[in-house]
Amino acid sequence: MSGQTGGCLCGEIRYAFEGEPAATMVCHCTHCQKQSGSAFSTIIGAPEGQVEITGDPARYRDSGESGRSVERQFCNTCGSPLFTRAEVSPQMLWIKAGTLDDTTQFTPSAHIWTRSKQCWVETGDIPAFDTNPG
Template sequence: MSRTEGGCLCGAVRYSFEGEPAGAMVCHCTHCQKQSGSAFSTILSLPESALEVRGEPIIYRDHGESGKAVDRIFCGACGSPLFSKVEVAPGMVFIKAGTLDDASGFAPSMHFWTRSKQCWVETGDLPAFEANPG
């Protein structure tokens, strides 16, 4: 099994997981746009039990466009967004792909919350959902 590692900009919080994530996707919700400081957030999903975290990240409780709770987890020292946990997917964690030491092997397979996407963002041939998939 392969081990994937990542962490925040300053190195105060590091994480790792074994094996492949359940999925790689792009979220276009307005809250992810604000939290990432970008037009979207590229994320990997995996069972929370598979994630090993070293350091003391901070949790900010948000309520996303769906109205459901979203815990946004970030480094308290440098502010790097690291993970999210969402009420609509209990037991899962969503890793911000940009925090991986090497994100090159994780291409997104879908886009969601596209009703909030920036007009200049192209989704290509990937499945796209106006809100949460499913």
């Protein structure tokens, strides 16, 4: 999955990252459900220094289900959710996998916050955690 690019729906914000992601997950927390407008959010953890962002995403700060600070970044023009910065992982930028130009290489390695997942969602053979692992 090395060398990925992506961006928002209208193209105002673009990004590129090099190297392999530190993590690929599906987050089922209630905040990701509301922020994505869906049952979960698919996310890629990339070390902050490996991501180059073109454009200036809008920011919304809240407290995640863990009670810790979370900054959600999105396009102010089209509303696409793009990135998350979380207090629990300060050196990591969490990229919304649906914004990748090529999503065929994304495979989640874990499901997190499954205690709040929708009842119809199956996690299959992928490791699942009630909250954040570690």
